[in-house]
Amino acid sequence: MTLLSVRDLRVGFGREGHETEVVHGVDFDVTAGETLAIVGESGSGKSVTAMAINRLIDFGGGRILGGRATFDRKIDLATASEGQMQRLRGREIGMIFQEPMTSLNPVLKVGTQIGEVFRKQHGLSGRAVRDASIRALDRVRIPDAARRLDQAPHQMSGGMLQRVMIAIALAGEPRLLIADEPTTALDVTIQAQIMGLLAELKRDTGTGLIFITHDIGLVAGLADRIMVMRGGEAVENGAADQVLDRPAHDYTRHLLGAVPHFRAGQAARTDGARTGQVPALDVRGLSVRFPVGGGFLRKTRGVVHAVDGVSFDLVPGETLGIVGESGSGKSTTARAILDLVRPSAGRIETGGTAAVQMVFQNPNASLNPRMTVRGLLAEPVIAAGQNVDADVLERMRTLLGRVDLPDDLDRFPHEFSGGQRQRLCIARALMLNPKVLVLDEAVSALDVSVQAKVLDLLVDLQREFGLAYLFVSHDMAVVERIAHRIAVLYAGRIVEVGAARDVLSSPRHPYTQKLISAIPSIDRRRIDYTLDTEEVPSLLRPVGFVPPDQTWQEVGPDHRVAKEPLS
Amino acid sequence: MAVLRALLRHTSGQIGVVVIAVFAVAAVLGLLGLTPHDPLAQDRLARLQGPGATYWMGTDLFGRDILSRLMVGIGQSFAVALLSVGLAAGAGTVLGLTAAWFGKLWDGAVMRAMDVLLAFPAILLALLIVAILGPGLVTSVVAIAIVYTPIFTRVVRGPALSLKTRSFVDAARTFGSSRRYILIRHLLTNLVAPLTVQITLALAWALLTEAALSFLGLGTQPPSPSLGLMLSDSRNLMETAPWMLIFPALVIMLSVLGFNLLGDALRDVFDPRTRRALA
Incomplete structure (x- = not known):
């Protein structure tokens, strides 16, 4: 039975009579017990479309400009009064948002x-x-x-x-549930739990589900139908298998190609084998601890062991992927190497201060909005006590060209797109000719097609300048594309480390196995995610707690796994 | 120049600039002594005259020209307001930035001191300071500066705390940028918008506070003309000579409005996201 039938839905924002149309007439149906996935990149109008159905759009300055959205064969949601909508919301049409917090x-x-x-x-x-x-x-x-x-x-x-x-x-x-990127803010293992839950609920209750996501790989396991949106238009709409296996539109093909497929080590890089070079970065026994509850005249109640005895090295031209979920200590490790947090123990050896530079997750936040490209690129040079002379300007222009940005030093960050801004950050990090780049979730905030381009650029730059990358990410499929070696972090400690191909194809540690089995993939259709509700253990320890030593087992030429049990 | 040009494309900017420019010209002429009449000269035969051809805005109880007195008064009021707000903004910015950056004890000490100052109503605190230092122009400047310093400290500290944790500050630290460079280039430049808005608002308040102090006889001393004193003089003659009240009151109201409009426009102009849209 058709639960919702949308025809020529057009949505706009702005003053009445002067609206800018952002959704240009989409058609789709949702049947009871069926899942429709709306897939698109940022700005495609996917969320606006969904928010128009329960008319939450009215509260965000938007308006339905035309078309019909017939719910339950009798009510036109496009013209219903706010009173009618209030009776429908929650009772007939439920909504799940991106940020549960x-x-x-x-x-x-x-x-x-x-x-x-x-x-x-x-x-x-x-x-x-x-x-x-x-x-x-x-x-x-x-x-x-x-x-x-x-x-x-x-x-x-x-x-x-x-x-x-x-x-x-x-x-x-509700008979219709709208889920707007419900797992985007969550870790991959938690995401698997939520997807499993949604699949189970749909089966049990017969609720119609509209699932909005940027990740076409994620919906393969859940969707019955897929609608692909771009620039406010539905470019393709069909049965899930049809869209995934025989995409009719170029853009769908492009999206499917751009999504990093996880291929269990098959896509791992084969270049740049280790040949006994001197490490560009050597980390031994790094620990970072944060006291909790302490303060003026107050006793410290406990200590968070954010990072506990982490050791690794990195040779020129090599990428070490550090993977783990939130709270695993991967970002803290990166920040400790850059001296942004003070390590409580351990040794970090780099070739001087300028030898290690960092690229942050969110390019919008890591560029001062009030500085021009010139000022932004000049900063590392000024910090190093050098003058911004003709040579430096020449280097700016060279690097801008190298990362494929226009040679215009007077622009402000907001004049660039997200991907361009991240490339600007990369150019800035390269101003001082570093040996090591620490990339902390450097492509996570980007759309998939932009992500792929930035990854390609990073690989090119690595070959050209012999850079060593410490690539911190939660996304195994992305890490597979760029890493030579992988270290898996769990609860502040490395539990498995080795050549990317070995770790991804034959993971030995139970946590690595769980992490890999949770990765969504286009090849996994309508699978039953097994529901497990295990939570990451607390890292809060009593004062004076000494973590037990890790014992290592060699399982391959370059593949070690920690033998301690999952606590 | 680019800022001024952008300001003049902004509707409330146009009004603000025009109003403030008119008063600024009047103030400068007043301070230079280029008034239609001598603001202190008494004309016994022309006491309490209404606005007319000789005295455009009428005369007061002693037959002094209201327009001339207003021009000098505006000059003094503006000078006091600018000086005191400048001092308050400078002190508040330094205190707020350092409190946010260093945190801990220094932050606690600064902010508690500001809380103590804020606990007193502005005019009461100004009265207290004037009472200690004795009435006069310099005292007015110091008193108003002290009264408005806590507001600037708070306005700076709040955003500075959040700016401090932004990744571009982290990025600057990874380059090894100096503390001074980070505070000025990354924090202060991003505080321009809240600061300009606050400065223009504070200018308006400072004008009012200066007028209030003079009104109470603690600011500018007679026979020097000032907006507050002129209002004070008009109190008992409100019905017979309403022009004595209306013109100074209008000047105070319009200049406060002018500074507010100017502040709104400046905020838009300084923001690079709206500047391009205005250009």
């Missing part, structure tokens, strides 16, 4: 926020609300539901919170 009210208990739905929409009260809330949390597989109801959002992890959001969305028993 900001979608819940931080000062109210989780139970209160779930209970509100049962009170308002089902007219329950007292004991019945609590029972219904516990059942709702049980349904999204939250262990120990009764205790969780009395917790505040900050006491729960991101994955838990997203499950709470799903529980809230499902509490109204």
